[in-house]
Amino acid sequence: MTAAAKHSQAMHFQARAGEKVRNPVLQRALQKAKPLFVGKRAKGMAALAEDALDVETLRTACEAIRNRTLADLDVWLDIFEERAKATGAEVLWARDGEEVGRLVVEIARRHGVTKATKSKSMLSEEAHLNEALAEAGIRPVETDLGEYIVQLAGEAPSHIIAPAVHKTIEEVEALFAREHGRPIETRTSADIPDMTREAREVLRQHFLTAEMGISGANFLIAETGTAALVTNEGNGRMVTTLPKVHVVVTGIEKIVPTFEDFATLMRMLPRSATGQSISNYVSLLTGTKREGDHDGPEKTVFILVDNGRAGLLGSPYQDMLRCIRCGACMNHCPVYFSLGGHAYGWVYPGPMGSVLTPLYTGIENALDLPHASTGCNQCGSVCPVRIPLPKLMHRLREEQVERGLRPWSERLALKAWAWLAGRPVLYRWMTRRAVRYLNWLADDDGRIRILGMAPGWTAGRDLPMASGRTFNELYKARKRA
Amino acid sequence: MRLALYVTCLVDLMRPSVGFAALRLLEEAGCEVIVPEGQTCCGQPAWSAGERGLAADLAKKAIAELEAFDHVVIPSGSCADQVRNIYPQLFADDPDWGPRARSLAGRTYELTSFLVDVLKISAVPGAFEGSVTYHDSCKGLRGLGIKRQPRDLLSRVPGLALKEMGECEECCGFGGAFSVKFGDVSTRIVDRKCESIAAVAADAVVGGDLGCLMNIEGRLRRRGDETTRVLHIAEVLAGGDA
Numbered sequence: 001m002t003a004a005a006k007h008s009q010a011m012h013f014q015a016r017a018g019e020k021v022r023n024p025v026l027q028r029a030l031q032k033a034k035p036l037f038v039g040k041r042a043k044g045m046a047a048l049a050e051d052a053l054d055v056e057t058l059r060t061a062c063e064a065i066r067n068r069t070l071a072d073l074d075v076w077l078d079i080f081e082e083r084a085k086a087t088g089a090e091v092l093w094a095r096d097g098e099e100v101g102r103l104v105v106e107i108a109r110r111h112g113v114t115k116a117t118k119s120k121s122m123l124s125e126e127a128h129l130n131e132a133l134a135e136a137g138i139r140p141v142e143t144d145l146g147e148y149i150v151q152l153a154g155e156a157p158s159h160i161i162a163p164a165v166h167k168t169i170e171e172v173e174a175l176f177a178r179e180h181g182r183p184i185e186t187r188t189s190a191d192i193p194d195m196t197r198e199a200r201e202v203l204r205q206h207f208l209t210a211e212m213g214i215s216g217a218n219f220l221i222a223e224t225g226t227a228a229l230v231t232n233e234g235n236g237r238m239v240t241t242l243p244k245v246h247v248v249v250t251g252i253e254k255i256v257p258t259f260e261d262f263a264t265l266m267r268m269l270p271r272s273a274t275g276q277s278i279s280n281y282v283s284l285l286t287g288t289k290r291e292g293d294h295d296g297p298e299k300t301v302f303i304l305v306d307n308g309r310a311g312l313l314g315s316p317y318q319d320m321l322r323c324i325r326c327g328a329c330m331n332h333c334p335v336y337f338s339l340g341g342h343a344y345g346w347v348y349p350g351p352m353g354s355v356l357t358p359l360y361t362g363i364e365n366a367l368d369l370p371h372a373s374t375g376c377n378q379c380g381s382v383c384p385v386r387i388p389l390p391k392l393m394h395r396l397r398e399e400q401v402e403r404g405l406r407p408w409s410e411r412l413a414l415k416a417w418a419w420l421a422g423r424p425v426l427y428r429w430m431t432r433r434a435v436r437y438l439n440w441l442a443d444d445d446g447r448i449r450i451l452g453m454a455p456g457w458t459a460g461r462d463l464p465m466a467s468g469r470t471f472n473e474l475y476k477a478r479k480r481a
Numbered sequence: 482m483r484l485a486l487y488v489t490c491l492v493d494l495m496r497p498s499v500g501f502a503a504l505r506l507l508e509e510a511g512c513e514v515i516v517p518e519g520q521t522c523c524g525q526p527a528w529s530a531g532e533r534g535l536a537a538d539l540a541k542k543a544i545a546e547l548e549a550f551d552h553v554v555i556p557s558g559s560c561a562d563q564v565r566n567i568y569p570q571l572f573a574d575d576p577d578w579g580p581r582a583r584s585l586a587g588r589t590y591e592l593t594s595f596l597v598d599v600l601k602i603s604a605v606p607g608a609f610e611g612s613v614t615y616h617d618s619c620k621g622l623r624g625l626g627i628k629r630q631p632r633d634l635l636s637r638v639p640g641l642a643l644k645e646m647g648e649c650e651e652c653c654g655f656g657g658a659f660s661v662k663f664g665d666v667s668t669r670i671v672d673r674k675c676e677s678i679a680a681v682a683a684d685a686v687v688g689g690d691l692g693c694l695m696n697i698e699g700r701l702r703r704r705g706d707e708t709t710r711v712l713h714i715a716e717v718l719a720g721g722d723a
Binding site: 417 | 488490492493494495496497498500501516518519520521522524526527528529530531532533535538539542619620623624651652654655656657658659660661662663664665666667668669670671673695696698699700702703711
């Protein structure tokens, strides 16, 4: 079992899904969020026309940039390493999450770090970096508001760009009251700025006292050795410029060749994520503090992480490495918005998670996820880099079959059905009897309310039945008449 | 024009009236329609489950019985998507079945798309007194680009008023085996569809895929809605006595 698999709860998807569907507080939070995400993206994309830009053309351009990068990923990584080193940064490589933890702890020890502020990084979730730091006696402080909330609550993020989307304002209010030591004031959504200010006051102290800042990177720009950070709260700047040490932890696939490529991708990333034409902050971090600079880290370290990524190169799943982590796929996913992210059991939820979790933690450790999709392709049609998510989930289903990972009962049922469907005469004989039987099960109003062979259907729905005759037999009777 | 009507396994079993309605629409438009006797299922359930071998067997069977016709018409976006988009994928590298799959794919149409894009019909036999709202099924909409065709046809039905519901392009939560495997999630998704339907307050909800319609009807009834009719577009276009 890989290190990543140890932390995955993806095998409990089905049970967790049932629990989430029946959680009214969670459902309220999700129901509120979905139209906002969908509406904002739609508006942002529509606004592209004002700049005489076309969504589909841009998607194609972004897809091409990502494909071009992945085709020579090793070369771009070499170039990045060389250029980053030339700016005074250190570049380290990590095979997996555990190695990330070891490296960061080592750096922290070398610089006498007791506290590290963090800007949002999903890769640090993959690496369970906060746990590794805490074990080494170093206090990690999440500074993205959503991340701060889930850290206080002792939870994991449930969305890659809105980590606390599963929480209602009342829950956050109660949490803040408890953690910030204040009486509960039963606030309304109008008081969100007030609660944000409260969090800022707490975080400000951490920004000023942390010796190390840890961030991810939305992109690594090879030609200049630059890390690009796309944020909305400004916390990213504090984390990357105030402490004397800045550690960037990011996946090896985040690289783009040039600034121009970066600019093109930036047309799509904020729009796909939040509908913004550009995020409130875009930080381009190159090297360490130079002479005459007012701020900036004295030490910059890049930790470039594989954790399963290189294994996807040249595989049927390579397209997944194009992902720029915008969250549009989950924002448009009917399954995600019925459950929230925690049901998915690992770092990444929604359609991209249903592909990445099995690939990074082992196909056998996430059997439900590739099936947790209606195949609606709402994800694939909004993906800014045209990742064919349903196709990749489908390929994973095939691989489960090829590796004998599906339940024998399911396989036998499908085999028997396919065998029958290949024999029309027998099929017609059987189906005639089957519909008569179903019709017999139906109540007087023609509906089946309990169906033993498909309880998953009738638990929440009736099964409307027709006449108890197949089209085939009725058609034959009509032709004879 | 000699065409095959592929009624789909779901229509065969659960709602034969959809097959007869499609038949009537095509015949009234002047087509010679054959309903090939050996048809069973296009194989999509096997394909969706990841059973490529079984899916290929059933695809070969369907190709062999349908390829002699000028066109194949299917009253389902989902099954039409299987033939048009998946069959060629299944046999992409097969020197024998590949060309046959691609040829059939190019001549296979979802019903409303065939009526509008190929036959270009201007009148339909049906009439409907009241308002309907149209649910865009995922495979038809995102797989085949079917959006305007059903609306075009509905606008030609005397007495019918189309009232668009909110989020008409949202998935209903059916997803074939998904609806049984993850019944509670599926029910949660279709609940939102039911809310959109309730909000628009139309006399009927209409769609082009029986799977989605069974899901929507099943949930509407369970929620206590006994009045909103749930109809396949073929039934509306062909009229009540199809």
